[in-house]
Amino acid sequence: MHKLELKKVVKRFGEKVMAVNNANFFVDDGEFVSLLGPSGSGKTTTLRLIAGLEKADEGEISINGKIVNALSPSERDIAMVFQSYALYPHMSVYKNMAIPLEIRKVSKAKIKQRVTSIAEMLGIPNLLDRKPRELSGGQRQRVALGRALIREPNLFLLDEPLANLDAILRHRMRGELKSLFHHVHGTTIYVTHDQEEAIAMSDRVIVMNYGLIQQIGAPEEIYKRPINKFVALFVGTPQINIFEAKNAKSMSKVLSSQKLIALEKLLHKGKVEIGIRPENITIEKGPISGKVILTEPMGANILVSVEISLNSERIKIKSLVPNTMRVSEGDDVNLSLKESEMLFFLNEKRVEI
Amino acid sequence: MKKFFLYVGVILMIFFCLFPIYFLLLNSFEPTSVSYSSPPILYPVAFTFSNYIGVFKDISLGSYIVNSLIVSLSATAIALLIGSMAAFAIAKIKFKGSSTLLNLLLILGFFPAATMIFPLYEMFAKFHLLNNYLSLILPYTTMSIPLTVWVLSTYFGQIPGELYEAARVDGMSRFQAFYKIILPLGIPAASTVAILDFIACWNEFILALTFMTKENMRTITVGISMISGRFSYQYPWGEIIAGALIVTVPLVVIIFVAQEKIISGLTAGAVKG
């Protein structure tokens, strides 16, 4: 039995907007699953459907094997961290965290003990008397987390909890969040538009676009075997190189003869594109000559943009090389593309060849 | 179930607001014999325009309306003009004591007119301004200023300071910056305030009752409420009500046209605290 399961769930807003289009997925006990997608792709709506803050137009949502479509949010035993944090502005941090227990009529002494221990865990025991407006963004976020962690719900739902933090804090919180929710053995659904975050934190990632689930899989699977061009482009920084293979001849320098034959067959079925991530391209020696047009130092690596011509067509390809390498704009280089890491897309869908 | 109670509540609310209006409307179209029947009849039985014709014939309703229009429109215009200047100074020039000034205006606005009516009466009598439009226009302007300045200064305060500063840097004088940059931007708020001011002046009673002693100078509120005083034995209720409803029509029109503005103006304070 899955902790949470969605079957053919549909949510429309008005006639035109299909916010969630036939969502099917499950989450198992103790899993940390990310809902990843660009803004407007239906992540928040999915989360709100699970919480019961929106009613599904079609489909079934079940928690612990029980269909919960008709249950109100308060009956689903779920904890949610809102993107805005939704801290009660007139209550102290202590009160904010105590509310879920107060609702459940837990005794004052128990509440005190629980709030104190959660505050310790989150490193905010000194803030308990403050009002939300007296807190920094990071502190607010911890309070919102604390309010969720205070009880042991069926599910934790987190809606972009790191989106409002500055870059350094965001990075630091990633690891902290992951270990926090593992520590409490919580089943967690984590919404984010930041693919690095999803890849770094999750047991599994659900990629969404336009209300449609694109792919569900472990982070490395999403990264290495994206199901389509959208996922390939969306996941991974620096972004994957994708160029069209118009005919086999133009690819002769890029592909082995074996692959060329396969490509030839594929070309009859539609538009074929080849994708390769920048770290799988070297620029020291190889069959393809080109000119460096831009270098972008990225700390340990340098992202090098090279213009090459494949059968009279000029294309731009990015390669990620160690910063020990000396390369500057205008240099002539020779590229080699690691064939084993290449991805092939037929009409935007990935195919094995 | 919840929906059921909600709609019962909504119907009660509508009944609460509209029953008096309904009953008055009903009786304004009934002949006197029906209006005076005891017990009252709560549904239409006859239909006549005689009350509406009568009210124009028996009293100078037309001139009351003109009087009300003249004083209300003038006072609103002046209050807007000088109020927007002061609001601009408070919001954008920012001087010491600007918030004290604003608070003082608001507090003075709460003093009932009765507490200052005699000195005003004496003053207008001395300058022969009783039964003159000015005797209402001037105090009505004053009465409208607190709300005007308050709403407009809040609104001007939200216009980015850079706009005004840029205008100054570009070489405009303060006054040019005010009427070329800030004032045009303030038009939505100004129209809201204008509506609220106009309604307040149109509805004013005690000053109009006191300073306009000649029958033909009365404003509409005094005029209508005085009909009842004239006939002490038989109140011409049908005509009074017809008159009251005629006066209400422009207000209802304003409400329907500008309800969003009115509500935003009314509630500007409640939300901000």
Added chain:
Amino acid sequence: MAMQSVNPKHEKGYLLALIGFVSPIVVFFTIFQIYPLIKNVWFSFTNIHNNFTLNNFYAILTGSSFWQSTWITVKFSLISVSFEMVIGFIFALLLNQEFHGRKAVRTIFLIPWALPTAIMATGWKFMLQHSYGPIPWILYWLHITQSPPYFLSMPKMAFASIIMADIWKTVPFCALLLLAGLQAIPRDLYEAMEVDGAGWFFKLRKLTFPLMLPAITVTLTFRFLQAFGVFDLIWVLTNGGPGNATMALSPFIYQQTFNWLDVRAGAATAVITSIYIIGLVVVIWITRSYVGRRYATQ
């Protein structure tokens, strides 16, 4: 607090500009608001020969009419404003729900507010007439009273009449102000509480009510000060009667001044009324800064 000035003071023409922009309203206020108040103080402390005297105050404070008026005013303000706040709050909660025609109801709510008080009081006078007014008869038909009550000719009922009419006129106004306060509460706070398991009463008690306190105090302040100066309604509906049963302070001042032509008694009453208002403002100011500190959300 230090004023952040957009224009430094030493800049040329600062003072001139300031005077130019602000002086018109100051002139209006001085002549038509401050001067009359001061003049009244002068009247109240002098006799007809312009000599100083305390007799005006002495006469008022030792008579019973003034105290009766004070009591009537306080009672009227307290009772009508309490009813209006409670009913207004309920109406606001209803209006905050989603239902068909919600916007139309909001528009309807503006009608009682926009009606001139004097004119709506005229209408109420008709509706409260014993033999042909609908209100006494509806009360009778619903068996709330044993016969259609005489509203305007019995002291207690006359008082109830002005309260009723005031409630009708002002409840929608209060409801709209409170509704604005309700709508300013972020939705996600309610959602957060729902997810955490709260029922409607818990949300009302722990969220709506405390977060509404600023809007409630503003509405309350405004209404109370307004009710304290009530004139039009009483003058038209009951003329202060029967007897002096509904003679609040404003009509009392008016009666002293223009009916009895006792200008100095009227001035003394006006001065004390002004003191009441100042006292109220101070009390409200203190309460509001307390509420502001306690429940400030910004």
